[in-house]
Amino acid sequence: MxxxxxxxxxxxxxxxxxxxxxxxxxxxxxxxxxxxxxxxxxxxxxxxxxxxxxxxxxxxxxxxxxxxxxxxxxxxxxxxxxxxxxxxxxxxxxQNKNSLNQFEIDIENKIRAQEIYDFSRRLKEFGIEFKDLIKSSPSHKDTRNELLNVAIKISMNEDIVNLLYKSKQLPIKKICLLTSKKEKFIESWRRYLISLIIILSDDSFKYIKSYLNIKAGD
Structure with a gap:
C-alpha cells in the first residue's frame, strides 16, 4: 500500500x-x-x-x-x-468430528484455490504460465528431489532471492557457486526452479508448500 x-x-x-x-x-x-x-x-x-x-x-x-x-x-x-x-x-x-473435518477440508480448499490464483499471477510476473510448468516439470523423482534441494538452498539466500524478484531472472552464475551445480542444469530447469523458489520464499503459499515432498540433502 x-x-x-x-x-x-x-x-x-x-x-x-x-x-x-x-x-x-x-x-x-x-x-x-x-x-x-x-x-x-x-x-x-x-x-x-x-x-x-x-x-x-x-x-x-x-x-x-x-x-x-x-x-x-x-x-x-x-x-x-x-x-x-x-x-x-x-x-x-x-456437531461431530466428521462434519468438522469436512468443514476444514472445504475451508482449506477455498484458501488453496485463492493461493493457486495468486501463485498463477506471480508466475506471470516472470513470464511463466501454468502450461509452461507442465512442460518444464521433471518426470523422475530423483530429479525432483535434487531440484527441490537446490531451490531450498536458494530460498535461504536473501541476496539471490532479492535479485531474482528484482530482475525476474535467475542469477545462474551465483546459483552455480552456491549449489555447485552446472549452468546447463540450472538453465534446463529454469522455470521449474523459479516456481519452487517463489513457493518456498513466500509465506503466503503455505498450502501449496505443504504439497512439496521435501527431502533434505546430505
Missing amino acids: DIISNRDEFIIENKPFIYKTASNICKRNLQWENDDELSIALIAFNKAIDTYNNEKGNFYSYAKMLIKNSLIDYFRNNSSKYTLYFIDEQIIDI
Whole structure:
C-alpha cells in the first residue's frame, strides 16, 4: 500500500470497519477489551496495510479477505472452544468430528484455490504460465528431489532471492557457486526452479508448500 504518514491514526480511523467485519463474520457483538477475535482482526488489518498493492483491487475488500481468513484459522486452531464456525454469510453447526473435518477440508480448499490464483499471477510476473510448468516439470523423482534441494538452498539466500524478484531472472552464475551445480542444469530447469523458489520464499503459499515432498540433502 502507498506509504501512510501515520499508521496508528489510519488504524484508529478504521476501527469501526475492523469491528464491523469481525462482528459480521462471528455473527455476534464483540468487545475490544475481551474478545480475541477483534485482536486477530486488528492484526490482519495491519498485515493488509503491509502487503496491499493496487493489483489486489480495492484495499478494504482485500483487508476484509485477510480478516476473514485470519479468523477462520483462529476458529480452526481453537476448535475445542467453538461449537459454531462461520464463513461467508452461512452459519455451520459443527456437531461431530466428521462434519468438522469436512468443514476444514472445504475451508482449506477455498484458501488453496485463492493461493493457486495468486501463485498463477506471480508466475506471470516472470513470464511463466501454468502450461509452461507442465512442460518444464521433471518426470523422475530423483530429479525432483535434487531440484527441490537446490531451490531450498536458494530460498535461504536473501541476496539471490532479492535479485531474482528484482530482475525476474535467475542469477545462474551465483546459483552455480552456491549449489555447485552446472549452468546447463540450472538453465534446463529454469522455470521449474523459479516456481519452487517463489513457493518456498513466500509465506503466503503455505498450502501449496505443504504439497512439496521435501527431502533434505546430505
